[in-house]
Amino acid sequence: MSTEKTGEEGGARKLYATALELGPLVLFFIANGRWGIYWGTGIFIVATAIALPCYRLLEKRWPIMPLVGGFFVLVFGGLTIWLQDDTFIKLKPTIVNCLFGVILGAGLLFKKPLLKPLFGAAFKLTGEGWRLLTMRWTLFFFVLAAVNEVMWRNFPTDTWIASKMFLSFPLTLVFAFLQIPLLKRHWDGDDNPFVRGS
Incomplete structure (x- = not known):
């Protein structure tokens, strides 16, 4: 019984992690289609900033790869909006x-x-x-x-x-x-x- 519960919890965590990774991309895609690349980039930055602490709560640690990716989203996304490029x-x-x-x-x-x-x-x-x-x-x-x-x-x-x-x-x-x-x-x-x- 406990083994089944552990397996279900692990599956749920993987599902949440996938949603956290894909979610900002989906919002980026939708926002770009409606308002253009610069609004899309801004929403991508905000969504990524929200997803990272959620990763932390889910995994009980800061995941290295999403954290590095999030840092670059902030830097390069910020440059995109600031320089309009x-x-x-x-x-x-x-x-x-x-x-x-x-x-x-x-x-x-x-x-x-x-x-x-x-x-x-x-x-x-x-x-x-x-x-x-x-x-x-x-x-x-x-x-x-x-x-x-x-x-x-x-x-x-x-x-x-x-x-x-x-x-x-x-x-x-x-x-x-x-x-x-x-x-x-x-x-x-x-x-x-x-x-x-x-």
């Missing part, structure tokens, strides 16, 4: 994803898979498992940066914003799902949640 908000995903990719890649060079301190509470992997998972996410962050560059430089603003919700976000979910075989294969211990009946 939407290039800044369009560059934000490229810079953030490249930053994550460089940081994780640097960790690999120094034989320190930095995903472990971020997600070690959720996953118990072998050293090789952490190395492979970090390598894959490093490459994927650069892919996301490249996708953003293609979208904002070659398509209208509305299409670029839609790509955040209907391309980059789904790609991230699919990519994360595709890592399950790696997690299953390199789980460290007998309590592997990816093995049926464990």
